Amino acid sequence: xxxxxxxxxxxxxxxxxxxxxxxxxxxxxxxxxxxxxxxxxxxxxxxxxxxxxxxxxxxxxxxxxxxxxxxxxxxxxxxxxxxxxxxxxxxxxxxxxxxxxxxxxxxxxxxxx
Amino acid sequence: xxxxxxxxxxxxxxxxxxxxxxxxxxxxxxxxxxxxxxxxxxxxxxxxxxxxxxxxxxxxxxxxxxxxxxxxxxxxxxxxxxxxxxxxxxxxxxxxxxxxxxxxxxxxxxxxxxxxx
Numbered sequence: 001x002x003x004x005x006x007x008x009x010x011x012x013x014x015x016x017x018x019x020x021x022x023x024x025x026x027x028x029x030x031x032x033x034x035x036x037x038x039x040x041x042x043x044x045x046x047x048x049x050x051x052x053x054x055x056x057x058x059x060x061x062x063x064x065x066x067x068x069x070x071x072x073x074x075x076x077x078x079x080x081x082x083x084x085x086x087x088x089x090x091x092x093x094x095x096x097x098x099x100x101x102x103x104x105x106x107x108x109x110x111x112x113x
Numbered sequence: 114x115x116x117x118x119x120x121x122x123x124x125x126x127x128x129x130x131x132x133x134x135x136x137x138x139x140x141x142x143x144x145x146x147x148x149x150x151x152x153x154x155x156x157x158x159x160x161x162x163x164x165x166x167x168x169x170x171x172x173x174x175x176x177x178x179x180x181x182x183x184x185x186x187x188x189x190x191x192x193x194x195x196x197x198x199x200x201x202x203x204x205x206x207x208x209x210x211x212x213x214x215x216x217x218x219x220x221x222x223x224x225x226x227x228x229x230x
Contacts, residue, residue, distance in 0.1 A: 044221075099163075103156040
């Protein structure tokens with residue numbers, strides 16, 4: 001059964017701290033690993049990773065994929081209160097219907113002033 | 114509009130009533146997905162439409178749930194005889210390409226918060 005597992009479930013840090021969020025996956029016909037940030041209702045796209053070992057960066061956020069060990073990490077440096085959100089990881093794969101995503105349960109990050 | 118839109122944004126209904134949720138995908142996006150997110154939970158896949166192909170209904174939790182996509186654009190998710198456990202945020206997403214596409218980036222709508230009393 002396809003599954004995506006995220007850890008930790010929740011995290012409380014103070015502004016300026018660095019955090020690492022983890023995502024492990026087991027899917028058939030894996031295509032890509034996606035990270036989303038969800039503050040209210042709609043998740044917003046952060047990164048898509050398709051190749052191992054190539055770090056993607058956007059400001060204070062970065063992410064990397066290990067296709068051999070089947071995991072990805074999302075790093076946030078110098079955290080700010082605006083980083084407080086649920087971070088969702090999703091594994092993209094192909095099935096008979098087409099392109100699909102299986103989501104993890106998310107990591108709830110709270111950044112305190 | 115530039116993004117995925119959904120309506121209504123909030124829906125409160127009584128147990129046993131039917132509800133319809135609407136999704137307008139990004140223009141030109143051939144793939145459309147419905148997800149459900151219960152309080153504090155991750156996204157649960159419900160149904161997937163790709164072009165004129167038969168939809169993937171494998172995620173629908175019961176036969177009370179159905180969805181249509183008319184003209185390859187707007188989609189309606191219908192829940193019949195709603196139950197309290199149907200209370201959740203229902204999210205719609207669309208993507209530019211489906212089968213055979215290299216990437217899977219999906220763009221999400223704001224969701225509909227359904228509360229069944």
